[in-house]
Amino acid sequence: MSLKKVVAVMGAATLMTGCASILTEDTKAVNVSTSNGKEIQVTVDGTEHTVPGIVQFKKDGTDKIVSTSTEGCAKQTAANKKIEGAFWVNILSGGLFGSTTDSATDKMWTYDDNIIVSCQ
Template structure:
């Protein structure tokens, strides 16, 4: 009958929340639709692309502001719930999911962001 407690301990050992699996930052690849270099800011942080940029996970959408002539001045990237969060609800329950929500690590952005630019 020792198997049930060992199984429970093992199950707790493999359950993780998005806070542990997801980093608080996420890398997104920013590029222009015309394949040319693009410049701008993401949350006030400058970038020159195409480039991978690390952004903080959050529920709020990202506004990528381009200063490159002929490109859309603002590209909005909405966040969505990470699949790891749903797995955590199933395996970890209320406490892990609450931590994920409070930390913001339950959110993710599209990995590739393309700024619309003239050819």
């Protein structure tokens, strides 16, 4: 293969990969705690977790809801999505191709590091 073809293929591959797609994981580790420090059961995306603790949020471009049926605690706590920092770097350095890849793979999204469920 000629040098021109190798350079062209490598350049195309570089333009088609997104920074957030390469640099970030499929999930985001979120510290979920309670306002009173007590242990409760919560559900995120249909999976039950015991908190306080770390919950893995799947990066799928949706706002997450932390739900609980524990008496005295908020039934639902929002975990809003936000744009991953690597996505902005990709727009500046890679342009449309990389940012489209990040968007298509949902890796452009992340969540807050900490979520507190309000409990009495």
